[in-house]
Amino acid sequence: MHTPATGPVADQIAIRLNELLSPSRLQVVNESHHHAGHMGDDGTGETHFAVAIESPRFAGLNRVARQRLVNQALADLLATRIHALSIKATAPGE
Incomplete structure (x- = not known):
């Protein structure tokens, strides 16, 4: 069972997705503990995440377009903090 993620990066993910995509449902799960010691683990415990998001902004968009919107909202975090x-x-x- 996953629990909601908390921490600076997880909080930023939630804040940005809430602000930019106005989701009706959002779950951010920190999965970093599954990757401890692996490539991309920087020791912070906040490098690997799973996001489940439901938003009216996704209506009529295919999977790739939806993922692009999420990636755009988190672009600088993906470049620097999220592996x-x-x-x-x-x-x-849906």
Whole structure:
């Protein structure tokens, strides 16, 4: 079972996605503990995340377009702090 992530990076993920995509549902899960000692682990415990997001902004968009919106919202974090991000993006009612 996953618990919601907390910490500076997880908080920034949630803040940015809430501000930019106005989700009706958002879950950010820190999966970094599964990757401790592996490539991309910088020792902070905040490098690998999974996001499940439902937003009206995704209506009519395909999977790739939805993931691009999420990636754009988190672009600087992906370039500097996040090594891996798993995205499940849906529109309401899906």
